Amino acid sequence: MVAAVLFQTYTVEEFLSLDLPEGQEYELINGVVITMSEPSGEHENLRSELLVELRLSSRRHQLGLLVHPKPVLELGPKDTRKPDLIAINRDSWNQQTQSEAVLREPPSVVIEIVSTNWEDDYRNKPLWYAAFGVNEFWLVDPLFTVARYPKRKNPKIQEPTISIGELVPSRSILVEREYKFESFTGKDRVKSKFFPNLDLTVEQIIAFGSGI
Secondary structure, eight states, X not given: OHXXXXXXXXXXXXXXXXXXXXXXXXXXXXXXXXXXXXXXXXXXXXXXXXXXXXHHHHHHTTOOEEEEESOEEEXXXXXXXXXXXXXXXXXXXXXXXXXXXXXXXXXXXXXXEOOSOHHIIIIIHHXXXXXXXXXXXXXXXXXXXXXXOTTSSOTTOOSOEEEEEEEEEOSSSSOSEEEEEEEEETTOBOOOSSSTTOOOXXXXXXXXXXXX
8 A cells, every 4th residue: 555655646635535554644745645754752852842832932922823743734736744843823723724634824933853854954845834935934953863874964054053034035036935044053042033032042942852
C-alpha cells in the first residue's frame, strides 16, 4: 500500500481521504505523499514547552490566539504542510475547522524548529508560508543535531538562533510577498508582533530542549 501511495500523485482532498499506515505523519508535496521524519526528544521537549508558554501568554494578555501543534495547512490544490506550531485567531480557527482540522486560510504565526532538513527550513518554507499569507514566521534553530550531523546545518548559523520574519511586499518580480527577518541569539529577548509581552530569551527557549 505504501509503495502504491508513493508512486501516485494526489489532490489534497484525495490525500486527506487516504487510509495511510498509523504511527507516522505525512505531508503532500507537489501531489506526492511524503513521510515526515521522526523528531528527536530535544526537539519535542522544546516544542512542547514553547507551546505551553505561548498559550499562557495568549491567555494572560487576552490575545485571542490559539496555539496548536502540527495542524494541516492546505497551501494549494496538491500541497499540505504540518508546521511544528501555529498561532491563530480563535474565531478563524473555529470557523475553518468545523468539519475537519484543516486550515485553508493562513494562521497568524507559523513556527518551525530546525533539524537536519535545514535547507527546507531556510530556503523553501519561507517561500511556502509567505505565498500562503502567514504574517509571522519563526525559525527556531537550536543546533541540536550538529554533534551527530556536523554538515547538516546552515553554515551561516554559528550559535542557537531564533529568526522571526515579518511578511512584507517583495521587491522581486518573482514573488509578491516575502519575510523580513530579525535574528536573536543568547540573552536576546525574542520580539514578536503577535506575542508582544512574551518575556523569553533565546537561551531560555533553547533550554526547553533539555527539559529545563
